[in-house]
Amino acid sequence: MDFRFTEEQISFRDSLKKLCEETCKTSSIRSLWNSLERLDQARWSKLIDLGVVGSLIEKDEGGLGLTDIDLVLMAEESGYYALPEPLWEVALSGSILKYIPNNNEENWKARLANGDFFILTCHEINKFTPNADLADAFFLQDGDGLYFATKEEAKIIERDGLDPSQPIFEIKWKPKKSKRLMHRSESVEVWQEILNRGALFTSAQLLGLTQKVLDLSVDYVKSREQFGRAIGSFQAVKHLLANIQVKLEFARPVVYKAAYSLASNSSGRYRDVSYAKIVSSQVSKLASKTAIQSHGAIGYTWESDLQIFMKRIWFLDVMWGSSVWHLKRLEKEILSPSSEIGPGGTFV
């Protein structure tokens, strides 16, 4: 029993942190909002060099063959900086390559691992696909299986979204039998795995985002003065922020355990991932509410950087299954006389 991350995992996280610290300032995020450029190319190529995009692709397919445990801290870190690029969505698509037969003429498998071919997965759990305009191709599911479609074969329609960094799209597409990668009998489980992994990465990002809005709030209340003293010295303000600290500390191990369960393909992974998504959604939403309250009116402005992180929280909250969806998914498992709830049930 060892719940720690390895030094390697921590230093992998630290290298992403350094990259984000240097290249993903809020000014850079904002500049993309007003630009025709959809990606920060310099940042993106550094991210590619780091290997995250192909991290979940097996080594013999040209990837790094890493696991969810190796990545969860990085996903958390990318949330802290509200990284706009669809790093995790692309990495996610890589995770299912191993199930896909090697008969694709475009050789997109290798190109996906290299990061010069974006495949996004359009999962019906998500009402829309963020960043679809950046994709070269999509994985899609139809009644009879899992399909591949290039961007020319699918029509994408932009919809209004809340987070200016995450444009959202509806995908219209007609399945072509020749592009079916897997029959439904095989794809159902793969599709579930995608959902679990998407939810895990989302949960981890939500942890990072929570830490960020907490840090921003702490900095702000230390410096803002009213009644002749820092507002952070008022207990009503202190206790709001302390509550976030408590909930965040108790959410982290839940998300890390979910990463472990996915990586080890444990039978409890559905339950664990749903736990993770529920707690991370809860703490991050509470944190944004608290952050805006402790900022006062400045937090309610476009100018305040708080919006960058809060909007990402609200956006990720509904991705890969809302809390309500995940709660429904695990309620039968919990509310049953034979459920594992109870002493000794944590790691079975």
Add this chain to the structure above:
Amino acid sequence: MDLRYTKQQESFRKEIRKWFKSNVPKEKLLSFDTKEGFEQHRNWEKKLSEGRWTAITWPKIYGGRDCDLIEWLIFEEEYYLANSPGRVNQNGIFLLGPTLIEYGTDEQKERFLPEMISGKEIWSQAWSEPNAGSDLAALQCKAIRKGDKYIINGQKTWSSRASFADWAFGLFRSDPNSNRHQGLSFLLFPLNAEGITIRPISQLDGEQGFAEIFFENAEVPVENLVGNEGDGWSITMATAGFERGLMLRSPARFQLTARKLVNLYLNKEKNASSGIREKVIQCCLDAEAYALNTYWTACKLIHGGKIGFEASTNKIFWSELDSEMHELAISLLEAEGSLGINDQISSEAVEWIKGFLFSLAGPIYAGTNEIQRNIIAERILGLPK
């Protein structure tokens, strides 16, 4: 990261399960806040010590098993699964014991630890005073050194188990001219000493769970001073850290309550109001989160990490969870009318009601949750005083 138990851990679990299966009393013991129940629980402590189960994390030479924290967690899981009685000597075993092991002299360890392990001496703690609750540093009860004795005068209060216990440990002002955190000393004293009067206080449930302690020229030998004279505050903070932190409230306790809550919900589902379902699930998730956080912290500690002010987040989390679970149970019972005063009230309902009352004290004792939030805000988040 590897979240599997080792073979040794699995077999340790089996060993515990086997022992408890044949040794946990078949009849539920009376409450340890009654004279008779107190003695029953003392016997249980004795029995535990015969199996060497009283304080498994203590070093072997003091009657422990040198277990690490993961083994301790396994032990606690089995302890609660077996529906074992509560620990009447928890102040001794989980708070004073570790304090003595860290700060006590060899003589003190030899004198006190074996009697603690065997249940022969049951301990209570004496920090609070009528005018020193949250603001413990305002305490006034004096212990002034005279020759090889300390002479104690003043009053302590809210001392859990003191109504029937044998010994107490507490914090006293040893320098009459000192202020606040300075000039305090940590002393051990027998509750039957001359000059000490115990006045039990009835709690919300009517039982005498805590007591006032009055001192009138009570004499305590200097051998009973823990640490140096004047260093009492830092030793007390270490003890309080054990209380808020890992050891006193093992996850198994809340996981068992969550399990019982699920069972209760399944029985009463028909009559339950619609919002309850989600809340019950949430409690189960929180009990799991508490367990995961404890395993997480335990792994950190085993590998040389330290527990700091996280102890305060811990205390808030478990006390609020416990309170929420019991409130839900009460609503579920209420929906069926089983809370009414009648002779058909089930023993299950009685247990929930008692648990509910006690859960209300969780956010108060061991430092109120408001004080914990102050600590988190100031010490972890770095907000100004």
